[in-house]
Amino acid sequence: MTYQIVMPRVMEIGGGASGSLASVLERLGLSRPLIVTDAFMNTRGPVPGLVTQLREAGITAGVFADTVPDPTTASIDAGVEALRQDRYDCVIGVGGGSPLDSAKAIAYLGTFGGTMRDYKAPRQNDGPALPVIAVPTTAGTGSEVTRFTVITDSESGEKMLCGGTAFCPTAALVDFELTLSMPFRLTADTGLDTLTHCIEAYVSRRRNPISDAHAIAGMRAVADNLRTACFEPDNREAREAMMRAATQGGMAFSNASVALVHGMSRPLGAFFHVPHGLSNAMLLPRITEYSAEGEALPRYADCARAMAVTAPDADDETAVAALLDALRALNRDLQVPTPADYGIDRAEYEGVLETMAEQALASGSPGNNPRVPDVPTLKQLYMDCYE
Structure with a gap:
């Protein structure tokens, strides 16, 4: 191959x-x-x-x-x-x-x-x-x-x-x-974008050993440095590590692919003017939970181990549970709003669910996900993330 x-x-x-x-x-x-x-x-x-x-x-x-x-x-x-x-x-x-x-x-x-x-x-x-x-x-x-x-x-x-x-x-x-002059919100959102790139590249159906290596290194760097870069903006070591992680994440997904989070993120950003990194962050915990089943479980468990949120010898189910807890905690610590908290009207949101789901699938990114949803499932996932 x-x-x-x-x-x-x-x-x-x-x-x-x-x-x-x-x-x-x-x-x-x-x-x-x-x-x-x-x-x-x-x-x-x-x-x-x-x-x-x-x-x-x-x-x-x-x-x-x-x-x-x-x-x-x-x-x-x-x-x-x-x-x-x-x-x-x-x-x-x-x-x-x-x-x-x-x-x-x-x-x-x-x-x-x-x-x-x-x-x-x-x-x-x-x-x-x-x-x-x-x-x-x-x-x-x-x-x-x-x-x-x-x-x-x-x-x-x-x-x-x-x-x-x-x-x-x-x-x-x-x-x-x-x-070095990036404000808190931009630092958080772009850093979470990097993490999404790394995780999706690692679990993508189009992954390869080279993209895997960049993805794992990028995840580790984000886990170790994103909070520091946000709360200690003058910390040069953390800033340098996050910049390196962003480039590694880019090389990872460019040579593998992004997946379901990005596929769903683009319509959400387009319809409601949510910055790209923030829309990824809104979706990442729930979409990871949906995707991390069956054959994908060991790959997501590797992500948890790379981010050091679980013991190295933890079984895959324990590791993935820890990963989900870590993603939710990261969103809380970095003040990531839900679409509802962001001020998106529920009726307006529900009114474009079908179009968002169709555009997400048409982008091709969801086809690289470990689990590929249909339009009704996508609509439900969007609603799960709303609040």
């Missing part, structure tokens, strides 16, 4: 890694970058310093700073228009998952044309697009190393998963120092 592993050609990891941007461009033979970011990163984030670094190296960069949270087809179209205004030879994504996903989509659509809905799953997009250099400023999405981007259709509201090797960045500069 063989399996395909895809990752960036160049990776710089560690404190200060973003300072090597100019030299990485030189190594790749690139000289006309468009920086894709958001307004905050462009004014109070690292973008001004990166522009200065490039200028001092003789590189003039354009800046598109109009990305939006949960990027939309409209925002991507605006970025493509900016890309076409000059002869840019690469795209530099700077920010959290939304700017990085935007950079990937802009580089791809700027090369191949059409609309993003032309490229949504299950289509695989493997043709070469403009090179993307990813500079993440949050520790969670792992987008800097993945072959996926998620874009919301401005017309239908559907969160579209687009995948293929063309979406994997050419280079990733993983600098934990850029995360």
